[in-house]
Amino acid sequence: MMRLLSLLSGLVLMTLAQAHDMVPGAPQTQSILLKNALVHTVINGSQANTDVLLEQGKITAVGPNLPAGDAQVIDLTGKQVYPGLIALNTFLGLTEISMVRSTVDTAEVGTLNPEVKAAVAFNPDSELIPTVRSNGISHVQVVPQGNGLTGQSTLVNLDSWTIVDGEVNTPTAIHLHWPTVSHWSGDKQKRAKQQEQLTKDIAAVRKAFEDAWRYSLALKAGTLTSSDIRWQAMAPLFTGEARLFAHADSQADIEQVLDLARQYQLKPVIVGGYDAWRIPEMLSEAGAAVIYPHVFSLPRRSDEPIDLPFRIPAMLKHAGIPFAFGFKADWDARNLPFAAGQSVGYGLTQAQAIDAITLSAAQIMGAEHLGAIAPGYSATVVISSGDILDPLSANIEAMYIDGRQVDLNNRHRQLYQKYLKR
CATH class of the missing domain: 2.30.40.10 (Urease, subunit C, domain 1)
Structure with missing residues (x-):
């Protein structure tokens, strides 16, 4: 007792x-x-x-x-x-103290969870929320983390009793973290194993989309013989009722995402998009938007200018690519307006920077009233x-x-x- x-x-x-x-x-x-x-x-x-x-x-x-x-x-x-400012690509409300496992609920087990909803785990009483909103942020996109198909994000306001009165009614947003290798090994054998695993992971993603697409066809035709909650969750992607948020940074990964989107006639949102400025024509053709969270990151390659992460938002704007700032963080999302302001010194106008953390962010989420x-x-x-x-x-x-x-x-x-x- x-x-x-x-x-x-x-x-x-x-x-x-x-x-x-x-x-x-x-x-x-x-x-x-x-x-x-x-x-x-x-x-x-x-x-x-x-x-x-x-x-x-x-x-x-x-x-x-x-x-x-x-x-x-x-x-x-x-x-x-x-x-009110809108912070995209956060996991605010899914974690409280990063070093205390019992307060972290950012990801589900496995790599195929399109049915998982971040709203279920969101904590509107988080101590982090008042600090974030005191910097002018009224809404955040709460995104499930992990690998593969991680689930569905939700847009919430930061002043609510429960998720029920905090959640904003927007189209379903399904998140795909495109398989990638963050650090290639210098050892030839290890590198070969990394490539083999990467090939398997990409094949698994493509198979998941093929299975979900065929399921949606059977659902539309009324010929389903069994139900699957995963493919049921993805079915709105193929009717335009949901949007794919694909997390990818390198040009090769973004091109593969666009190829997948073209195959199933999807208009994706590229989350990350570090190399998006390199392929504006492909993004425009796909009707893609970009959520850019790397203003305060270091360059990804040793031969890139040190200020490239600051300049990429202006490059996206000048190329006519719809984009908004994101901030992959919980409490640190409070620095969203600072990130936008940093880009003003590197090509964006003040009006464009404000737009990228307000109206453009709302439009990407489908929140037309914000x-x-x-x-x-x-x-x-x-x-x-x-x-x-x-x-x-x-x-x-x-x-x-x-x-x-x-x-x-x-x-x-x-x-x-x-x-x-x-």
Whole structure:
């Protein structure tokens, strides 16, 4: 009995250690008028001395000198308003302390799990979430990790009681981590074994898609003789109701992904895409988009310029490839606006960088109501006193998600206040 009580006590303490105490905002009941701000609309440029009206969780008007009516008026003279930032390719909410195995639930066993849903494991009470959203990030894509077909990601807002009220309704996103060898051995025999295993892994992926495609044909024809949850999960890929998010970086791997997509008439999203700038014509032909997470990475090859990872976003933009910034991380996803800002110094304009962490990210996910400040869009906005792309001066002061105000307190601020009073 004592052992059981000790175990239960430990589980309770672990649960408390993984839960923040910030209360999600209440649904919007009163109209809010944000006045006299520099508003970065994304779709209509940046507008000075502009008002934004938030009603019932939606933006209903944007322009100068809007009538207040019975709205709560907030004067933002000297402040800036942005759409809520969207961090793609994260595993926020799937892990708490990376060195404590019981708090890590990022991947399923095996390499063929298209039916696995990241939403099932997402923890909306994670202590990491308040820290991330205090940098202006209102939504994240939660992605299952691993090898092969790892499952389905979900787009969530970062101020919710449960996954049910946090999950955003978007088309199904199925993730494929394309087989690759991260470090080829210099030993001839070991290298041959690596090549043999790689060939087998790629063949397994291709067979999985062939089996899933044939299953979808039988499903459509009504001639199924048995059911398979894996192929059932992949069936929407072949009808256009789901999108393939393929994780690949090298040109050879991306070309193989595009070949697979062409075979089954898919429009993939390339996640990683370090070499995507090398093959813009192939990407355009395939209707592919790119989620680029490598701004702060080192060059992959010894003969590449040291600043190439900074310049790739501008190269993608100039080539006309739809792209958004990603950040493969949990707590470190808070640096998303910093990554976008870094690219401004290497070819992107500020407007293009903001677009790549707001509207373009929303469009890639199929969330048509997010990512811009315009009538009809979600009342999801961030208020700052400085440039949101500059971590030293951004100073995020407020956030609204669907019109409800978010508590921006977090563990970092609590510790700062604690030791400030020492």
